[in-house]
Amino acid sequence: MAIGVLALLGFQLVDSAFIARLGTAPLAALSFTFPLSFLIIGIQVGLGIAIAALISRALGAGEDARARRLSSLVMMIGGVTIALLGVLLWAFHVPLFKLLGADAATLGLIGDYWAPQLLAAWLGALLYFGYSLFRAHGDTRLPGKMMVLSSVINLVMDPLLIFGVGDWQGMGLPGAAWATVIAFSSGLLIVGLKLNRTDWLTSHQLWPEFLRSAGPFAGIAGPAMVSQLMPPLAAMLAIYVVAGLGETYVAAWGLASRLETLSLMVILAMTMSLPPWLGRCYGAGDWTQIQRLLHLALKVAVVWQLALGTLMAVLAPWVALTLSGNxxxxxxxxxxxxxxxxxxxxxxxxxxxxxxxxxxxxPLRAMLLSSARLFICYLPCLWLGSQFFGWWGLVAGAAVGNLLAGFLAWQVMRRILSRPHRQAGFVN
Known part of the structure; x- marks a missing residue:
């Protein structure tokens, strides 16, 4: 999963690097779309969390038939949900981007890019739901391989569609979105064929299962989606603050956002691969294994990110030179x-x-922790830093906010793991 996440996030960073060669204006336009793109990703990840949790629990409890019904339901519900969200984001994109601070020229660039990007987001969501089914069944290899394959396809198509080939001048900014459409369509075709060869889906007894599972699914998916929607909302507020400093800062912030997700590849891989494992242990009541897994995961997270962060801090001027020509x-x-x-x-x-x-x-504790991270720790520190010290203060404030959030999360986890049976509430 780490290799797959590296490839997937790498091609997003490659998109930004190619677009940066078009100039500061296209890069700033791309940066304005990140919060709304993260909104879509937040909802799909929230649904994916519920998918993995319920299916892995059903498998851990030996309820294979129910797992098949749940798999079929979430694929249908997830696809329709993301499609409706995409239609709404296209219908209201002009006022939304104006609220974020985009001017008329930037809105023109965004308008050409946003429609194919929404199509790519929908295809990517369907692909992600397919990955969630494989992860819930303990298969992380196929999702990882498919992430690499789609990244390679995108890497090949990006320069061709952005800059053109031969006498054809290319599409510019929209070319990056169409490259992603092609990459995700290819991955979705292969994953669909693989799913067709399994017995993980069914068309029988879906309505009774929907009535039975709607409550537990909403109990997980609702708070999970709210948790996942907090980062895009915070990103909108953050970019609003950054936009007040100027276009150059927006461009730099957009590149840093892509670099952030890439640098968190191991963490993201663990957030994808750990929950199904935890879900099976949860379904079997094995709390000793749950504690061991979480302690190991937290140690890996701290050691890896400190080592990577220190290395990147030393190499920062060369990394910035690679990502931008300005x-x-x-x-x-x-x-x-x-x-x-x-x-x-x-x-x-x-x-x-x-x-x-x-x-x-x-899920409720997770949602509250996610909210506290962003709206008590991160955004206030970022805003206060910008008010008193400008760009330097904004950057330092964001870092301080992350440190406070980590300390808060560690205290919450210590408290929960000290009395797991009393804290947990089993969701059927």
């Missing part, structure tokens, strides 16, 4: 890398605790 953007991005990446050790702890909470029957 000297001003390079300077601001270097500062972001040096402050933020080491602080992701604490952020990783918080992400794992939230993920574990959703898998272990504590």
């Amino acid at each position: 000297p001003d953007v390079q300077s601001e991005l270097t500062l972001l890398i040096r402050f933020l990446l080491p602080s992701y050790a604490a952020l990783g702890v918080c992400m794992l605790v939230v993920s574990a909470g959703n898998a272990l029957g504590w």
Whole structure:
């Protein structure tokens, strides 16, 4: 999963690097779309968390027939939900991006890019739900391989569609979205064929299962989606603050956002692969194994992110030079890398605790922790820093917010693991 996440997030960073070669304006336009793109991803991940949790619990309890019914239901419900969200985001994209601070010229660039990007997001969501089924059944190899394959396809198509070939001048910014459409369509075709060869789906007894599982599913998916929607909402507020400083800062912030997700690849891989394992232990009542798994995961998160963050802080000027050709953007991005990446050790702890909470029957606690991370720790520190010290203060404030969130999550996890049977509430 770590290899797959690296490939998937790597091609998103490659998108940004290619678009940066088009100029600061297209890169700033792309950066404005990140919060709404994260909104879609947040909902699909929230649904995916519920998928993995309920199916893995059913499998852990030996209810294979129910697992098949749940798999079929979530694929249908998830696809329709993301499609409706995409239609709404297209219908209201102009006022939404104006609220984020985009001017008329930027709105023109966004308008050409947003429709194919929404199509790509829907295809990516369907692909993600398919990955969730494989992960719930203990297969992380196929999702990892497919992430690598789709990344390679995107990497090949990006320069062709953005810059063109021969006499064809290319599409510019929309070319990046169409490259993603092609990559995700290819992956979805292969995953669909693989699913067709399994016995994980069924068309029988879906309505009774829906009535039975709607409550437990909503009990997990609702708080999980709210937790996942908090980061895009916080990202919208953060980019609003950054936009007040100027277009160069927005461009640097957008590149740092892509670099953030790439640097968190191991954490993201664990948030995908750990919950099904925890869910099976939860279904079997094996709390000793749950405690061992979580302690190991938190140790790996801290050690890995500190080592990576320190290395990236040293290499920050060269990384910025690779990602942007604009000297001003390079300077601001270097500062972001040096402050933020080491602080992701604490952020990783918080992400794992939230993920574990959703898998272990504590979705409300996970949602509250996610909310506290963003709206008590991260955004206030970021805003206060920008008000008193400008760009430097904003960057330092974001790093301090991550550290506070990590400390809070560690205290929450220690308290929960000290009395697991009393804290947990089993969800059928």
